[in-house]
Amino acid sequence: MIANLAAQFRDHPVATTLELGSVFVCFVLFVGVLALLTTGPPAETGTPWLALVVVGASFVLFWTALVPLYERTVGWS
Template sequence: MSLTADLRAALADEPVAVVLELGTLVVCVLLFVGTFVAFSSGPPTGRGGPWLAVVVVGAAVVLLWTAVIPAFDRLR
């Protein structure tokens, strides 16, 4: 089967899981780009800016996958 056929089959079986995983992949790619944007702005100066955004979004992704999703799976 091709990649698109596999993705369609997974989406039909577990739509929420596929959307979460693909969404996380997109966020991680954006975090990678955001890290380079933060590097180009220089070291953090105390006002936040791109460094704060990278840290907050990264922490949200970690919290989602280490706390929220396992709790949801356990309660389901």
């Protein structure tokens, strides 16, 4: 598995980095939601929830708007 990942990284370093970064962001969002759910509803401010929503929205914006725009303008092979 590691050798396959290394070969993929040699062939397509940007795409592999984006994919692994996406897996990491999804993992962080999942753990963040679980951690915030265990603390219960926000007592005073919802800053941690807001931060989690901003990270999730940025992630979605990146993959649905910026990556296709990059593919159309610069090209991606």
